[in-house]
Amino acid sequence: MYFLIWCRNRDSRAELFFAVTAASTTAIAFSELWIMRAQTAADFVAPLRWAQLSLFFMFVSITWFVRIYLNAGRPWLAWTITGLRTVYLLLTFVAGLNVNYQTVAPPRQIQFLGESISVLGGVPNPLMAFGQFGVLLILVFTVDASVTAWRRGDRRKAVTVGGSVDFFILAGLATVSVVIWGNVQAPIVISHCYLGLVLVMGYEMSRDVLRASQLVHDLQASEAGLRESEARMNLAVEAGDFGIWIWDLARNEIWASDSWRALFGIAPGEPLTVDGVMRRVHPEDRDTLRQTQASAIAGGNAGRYDTEYRVLLPDGTIRWIGSRARVETDASGNASRIRGASREVTARKQAEQETLRLRQEIAHAGRVSMMGQLASGLAHEINQPLASILRNAEAAELFLQDPSPDLDEIRAILADIRADDERAGHVIERMRGLLKRQTLDARCLDVGSLVGDVAALVRVDAAARQVKLDLEVPGGLPLVRGDRVHLQQVLLNLVLNGMDALNGGTREQRRVSMTARLNGAQTIEIAVGDAGPGIPADMLARVFDPFVTTKPHGMGMGLAISRTIVEAHGGRIWAENKAGGGAAFRFTLPIAEEAVAS
Amino acid sequence: MTGIQPTVHIVDDDAPFLAATSRLLRASGFAVKAFASAGDFLAQRNEDLPGCVLADVQMPGMNGLELQTALARSSNPLPILFLTGHGDIPSTVRAMRDGAEDFLEKRAPKEQLLAAIERAMARDVREREVLARQRELRARFDALTKRELEVLGHVVRGKLNKQIAGDLGIHERTVKLHRAAITTKLHVQSVAELTRLTDEAGVCATSTSN
Numbered sequence: 001m002y003f004l005i006w007c008r009n010r011d012s013r014a015e016l017f018f019a020v021t022a023a024s025t026t027a028i029a030f031s032e033l034w035i036m037r038a039q040t041a042a043d044f045v046a047p048l049r050w051a052q053l054s055l056f057f058m059f060v061s062i063t064w065f066v067r068i069y070l071n072a073g074r075p076w077l078a079w080t081i082t083g084l085r086t087v088y089l090l091l092t093f094v095a096g097l098n099v100n101y102q103t104v105a106p107p108r109q110i111q112f113l114g115e116s117i118s119v120l121g122g123v124p125n126p127l128m129a130f131g132q133f134g135v136l137l138i139l140v141f142t143v144d145a146s147v148t149a150w151r152r153g154d155r156r157k158a159v160t161v162g163g164s165v166d167f168f169i170l171a172g173l174a175t176v177s178v179v180i181w182g183n184v185q186a187p188i189v190i191s192h193c194y195l196g197l198v199l200v201m202g203y204e205m206s207r208d209v210l211r212a213s214q215l216v217h218d219l220q221a222s223e224a225g226l227r228e229s230e231a232r233m234n235l236a237v238e239a240g241d242f243g244i245w246i247w248d249l250a251r252n253e254i255w256a257s258d259s260w261r262a263l264f265g266i267a268p269g270e271p272l273t274v275d276g277v278m279r280r281v282h283p284e285d286r287d288t289l290r291q292t293q294a295s296a297i298a299g300g301n302a303g304r305y306d307t308e309y310r311v312l313l314p315d316g317t318i319r320w321i322g323s324r325a326r327v328e329t330d331a332s333g334n335a336s337r338i339r340g341a342s343r344e345v346t347a348r349k350q351a352e353q354e355t356l357r358l359r360q361e362i363a364h365a366g367r368v369s370m371m372g373q374l375a376s377g378l379a380h381e382i383n384q385p386l387a388s389i390l391r392n393a394e395a396a397e398l399f400l401q402d403p404s405p406d407l408d409e410i411r412a413i414l415a416d417i418r419a420d421d422e423r424a425g426h427v428i429e430r431m432r433g434l435l436k437r438q439t440l441d442a443r444c445l446d447v448g449s450l451v452g453d454v455a456a457l458v459r460v461d462a463a464a465r466q467v468k469l470d471l472e473v474p475g476g477l478p479l480v481r482g483d484r485v486h487l488q489q490v491l492l493n494l495v496l497n498g499m500d501a502l503n504g505g506t507r508e509q510r511r512v513s514m515t516a517r518l519n520g521a522q523t524i525e526i527a528v529g530d531a532g533p534g535i536p537a538d539m540l541a542r543v544f545d546p547f548v549t550t551k552p553h554g555m556g557m558g559l560a561i562s563r564t565i566v567e568a569h570g571g572r573i574w575a576e577n578k579a580g581g582g583a584a585f586r587f588t589l590p591i592a593e594e595a596v597a598s
Numbered sequence: 599m600t601g602i603q604p605t606v607h608i609v610d611d612d613a614p615f616l617a618a619t620s621r622l623l624r625a626s627g628f629a630v631k632a633f634a635s636a637g638d639f640l641a642q643r644n645e646d647l648p649g650c651v652l653a654d655v656q657m658p659g660m661n662g663l664e665l666q667t668a669l670a671r672s673s674n675p676l677p678i679l680f681l682t683g684h685g686d687i688p689s690t691v692r693a694m695r696d697g698a699e700d701f702l703e704k705r706a707p708k709e710q711l712l713a714a715i716e717r718a719m720a721r722d723v724r725e726r727e728v729l730a731r732q733r734e735l736r737a738r739f740d741a742l743t744k745r746e747l748e749v750l751g752h753v754v755r756g757k758l759n760k761q762i763a764g765d766l767g768i769h770e771r772t773v774k775l776h777r778a779a780i781t782t783k784l785h786v787q788s789v790a791e792l793t794r795l796t797d798e799a800g801v802c803a804t805s806t807s808n
Contacts, residue, residue, distance in 0.1 A: 383683045383704060383705065384612050384683060385614065387615055387683075387704035387705045388612070388615040388618040389618075390618075391615065391618035391621070391622045391708075392618040392621065392622075394622050394708040395621040395625045398622070398626060399625055413621065416617065416618060419614065423614070
């Protein structure tokens with residue numbers, strides 16, 4: 001059976017050696033029987049010879065069984081034993097020597113266990129000591145291997161295999177020694193010793209077979225568990241509407257689940273390429289997505305990213321995708337692949353945009369209401385001096401109708417009119433003060449980050465209104481000095497105005513640009529341009545005046561406030577119509593003195 | 599002349615406007631008295647002075663509408679005109695319902711303002727005449743004795759002397775004497791005139807059948 005195991009699995013060499021040992025033991029037993037049946041001295045020679053052959057196989061196989069099964073023992077010793085037994089065997093067969101006896105006496109019949117059997121006798125051959133030395137070497141080898149296995153922790157194996165091999169070999173050796181050297185009148189029966197050895201070895205091997213069957217069972221159970229967890233995983237993926245994908249960076253190949261393909265409108269069988277997938281991503285989101293991926297591949301944010309972008313399906317529908325991914329690295333730490341899960345977030349995105357729009361409407365309504373109150377207060381406060389002026393003027397007219405008018409009275413009236421005019425002026429002053437009541441918190445600012453902040457603020461709004469934002473801020477611009485929040489308000493106001501101006505228009509026209517450049521040695525010029533209809537020529541000079549607006553529902557305060565802020569920063573703001581159409585609002589900010597000095 | 603001349607009482611917390619308006623109205627020939635608040639006006643005004651009130655609606659302390667209420671309860675309720683920076687419908691409605699002469703914007707044309715003041719003045723003269731007549735009549739009726747009032751009550755209901763005497767339990771001749779006294783005291787000649795006068799004076803000369 002173990003031989004069959006070896007046949008099936010050539011790596012199971014322990015099984016092979018065990019099978020050989022068992023077969024040899026059987027052969028020895030037959031030889032012994034043969035000897036017992038011998039009638040003449042010559043009859044002993046053949047069985048003794050064949051017994052030597054069996055012994056050769058048995059000793060060699062036991063040695064290598066121990067070596068392999070315990071995975072211990074010195075190989076040179078095993079080879080020495082093998083060599084010794086080979087020489088011994090050669091002596092027996094090739095040289096035709098009887099290694100056991102120099103001369104063999106005729107068989108003697110003795111009674112043994114109620115049977116009449118033949119026993120050997122004769123002059124022992126000194127060469128036999130050579131063979132027995134080999135057997136002793138096996139003992140030493142086995143003890144050494146057992147000690148190694150014991151130390152390694154395989155204590156049970158060391159004791160059962162090592163112990164039984166030593167015990168039974170010693171027993172066999174003793175039997176042979178006593179019978180042959182001592183010329184004792186007894187049959188040489190060693191096969192039972194080896195049978196015991198085979199039994200112990202068989203017992204040990206059967207444990208392995210049992211364990212193997214146990215392992216097979218465990219493996220089946222764990223496979224079932226694996227299938228179960230895979231099924232659960234699939235369930236979770238499907239329940240979350242996730243599409244799974246793996247991008248092999250080295251080979252630039254993408255694998256994706258069918259549900260992911262469905263998200264991108266790609267049929268299950270269709271070949272998938274990185275470029276093909278990128279072409280599905282909305283053109284306006286491609287760069288951002290590439291940058292996000294590149295940054296994660298470079299190790300940013302621990303190689304993870306969580307992003308949202310649009311997919312443009314062939315039929316023109318736009319789908320928002322939420323994607324989470326993780327970059328995996330190979331042994332040398334290089335990014336090897338990205339694993340990710342994506343799902344559709346269009347509904348949430350639309351809800352978000354709706355909320356944003358409502359919030360903006362509320363904010364705008366709040367601003368309008370605030371401005372309305374302000375305007376109403378302004379109207380009332382200015383009405384008072386105007387009414388006084390009117391009454392005084394009317395009174396003066398009446399006085400002047402008199403043939404000899406009271407000039408003192410008229411002078412008093414004129415003085416009052418002047419005072420009321422000043423009063424109206426103060427109201428307007430106070431109003432201006434109200435608009436810029438917050439004090440400036442001037443710090444050194446980077447124009448690039450200022451523009452970036454505003455772009456981030458309006459990005460969603462711009463996407464909702466299908467306006468593309470173009471930013472052009474060269475690196476290395478000197479810092480400016482200003483109040484971040486106030487300047488953000490100016491830029492935000494100009495960008496929102498620009499987007500408002502783009503009602504209608506083609507995709508190419510729906511762009512608002514924010515640019516910054518050095519303007520001389522002292523100032524930086526920031527410009528916001530749009531591709532709208534531009535500003536009517538007669539309005540160009542007045543657009544920054546309060547309550548002047550080109551919008552149907554505008555308050556006409558945004559640009560007035562912007563001018564107040566820019567001028568408070570020591571800058572200048574102006575509007576112009578671009579040569580290619582559209583309006584541009586430009587303002588300057590002085591470069592921070594620290595930056596100029598350096 | 600100063601004592602009884604119809605006067606425009608201007609009430610406004612805004613001093614320059616108060617001065618300018620006073621100046622205009624004086625130049626237009628009105629006697630003017632200026633007050634910086636409703637409280638000042640109520641405390642300082644001459645109760646006998648005819649004329650009208652020109653008041654701002656929005657004033658700190660007592661506002662124009664509260665002034666209107668207080669004025670109506672006084673013995674000399676002058677007609678009131680309101681001025682406002684910007685009129686709001688609820689206060690306009692309330693002011694007009696409570697008998698305001700007019701509701702004008704502060705920057706209303708001069709002609710509109712003067713015409714409104716003229717109307718208020720005329721209304722004051724009218725109301726003042728009615729009031730004076732009522733007072734005079736009241737003084738005449740006040741001269742009647744209790745018994746004469748009782749008899750008057752029966753007379754205006756068209757009862758005959760004999761019935762009156764029966765009702766009051768007095769002699770018919772005594773009733774005749776009371777009637778003579780009544781016509782003398784009230785300066786009337788006929789029963790018809792007596793009835794009209796009693797009505798006009800608002801005297802409910804009912805003979806309570808006690």
